[in-house]
Amino acid sequence: MKLQKGATAVEEKPLEWAEWLSVLRPTTTVASGPLRLVRLMGDQRGPEAELLDEALPTGRTSITEVSAAGVVALVRVTHGGTRPLLLVDGEQIIGAKQNRIMNASLLVAAGQSVEVPVSCVERGRWRSKGVFFESSDTTVTASARAAKLRRLQVSLARGRGHDGDQGAVWRDVDEYLTRIGASSESAAFDDGFRDRRGYAESMLMAFEPGLGQVGMAAVCGASIVGLDLFGSPSLYARGWRKIGRGLMAEWYDQSEAPTEADALGLVRAALQAMATCKPARASAPGIGQTVHASVEDVTFSGVIYGEVLYHVAVAQCTEH
Numbered sequence: 001m002k003l004q005k006g007a008t009a010v011e012e013k014p015l016e017w018a019e020w021l022s023v024l025r026p027t028t029t030v031a032s033g034p035l036r037l038v039r040l041m042g043d044q045r046g047p048e049a050e051l052l053d054e055a056l057p058t059g060r061t062s063i064t065e066v067s068a069a070g071v072v073a074l075v076r077v078t079h080g081g082t083r084p085l086l087l088v089d090g091e092q093i094i095g096a097k098q099n100r101i102m103n104a105s106l107l108v109a110a111g112q113s114v115e116v117p118v119s120c121v122e123r124g125r126w127r128s129k130g131v132f133f134e135s136s137d138t139t140v141t142a143s144a145r146a147a148k149l150r151r152l153q154v155s156l157a158r159g160r161g162h163d164g165d166q167g168a169v170w171r172d173v174d175e176y177l178t179r180i181g182a183s184s185e186s187a188a189f190d191d192g193f194r195d196r197r198g199y200a201e202s203m204l205m206a207f208e209p210g211l212g213q214v215g216m217a218a219v220c221g222a223s224i225v226g227l228d229l230f231g232s233p234s235l236y237a238r239g240w241r242k243i244g245r246g247l248m249a250e251w252y253d254q255s256e257a258p259t260e261a262d263a264l265g266l267v268r269a270a271l272q273a274m275a276t277c278k279p280a281r282a283s284a285p286g287i288g289q290t291v292h293a294s295v296e297d298v299t300f301s302g303v304i305y306g307e308v309l310y311h312v313a314v315a316q317c318t319e320h
Helices: 017-022 052-058 142-157 166-180 189-207 233-249 260-275
Strands: 025-032 035-041 062-065 074-079 085-087 091-095 100-102 106-108 112-120 133-139 213-220 223-230 280-283 289-295 298-305 308-316
Touching: 017 260, 025 189, 025 260, 035 260, 052 085, 052 133, 062 133, 074 085, 091 189, 106 112, 106 298, 112 166, 133 189, 133 233, 142 166, 142 223, 142 233, 142 280, 142 289, 142 298, 142 308, 166 189, 189 233, 213 233, 213 260, 223 233, 223 260, 233 308, 260 289, 260 298, 260 308
Parallel strands: none
Antiparallel strands: 025 035, 035 213, 062 074, 074 112, 085 106, 091 100, 091 133, 100 112, 213 223, 223 308, 280 289, 289 298, 298 308
């Protein structure tokens, strides 16, 4: 396998989509408030990468506006680590001229500086809070993330790149702030999450990963409200808290979690639907490609490099 500058080799075999999904095992579940969480177990092997929470504090990696004037839809990621940097779909960065979220999961090679597509989640601010962004410890809410993922799939299918539809993202954030009764001078998602942080942290114990766990699905009522798969147990073990906080930031109407049997059935059906399709591919900023598809009521997008999957986010189209 030919490596790009700063990339590291992976020993895993090339991606065979249906085969990769076939080794996933939806297993033990746990109720967490209105959610039933399904553990997804997989192969013990897998790729390695740095995550934002690990890379930014070192100072070797930075995220800035693309210029002094800035561009809402782009930020610049300069990665100086020793392994590729995995940016996870929907994760938030805060600071600079306004807070943003990642439009898609992407990979940045060590030594690479690249412009990355983002969406603003702080509509009322366009003034600098410093040169550098900081890593937030959460993704955007489950519903906003799922809606963005479906819009991303449409944008990619139409050849328009990794666009999350900025106007729609702002509406999603406004609706969230209204739904939870949060006030924010700058219409910032982060202000709403601040009101939910205590609840989210209290529920995170239910998310603790098991041996060999590579992903997690959250089921509310009769639908999957979030499903994330990482390429290795190591990546999942280091990235699950951010996903979990985004899930628990959401406000769910249901008061009781669905049964284990119902939750497992929904997750198995989603994985089976995904296995029936051959994902489309798109060139991506950084290294590797994004893979994406919609099949039945399931939409997903992920990132691969060297034919190895690093992360995929999944959304179901039914309402919870």
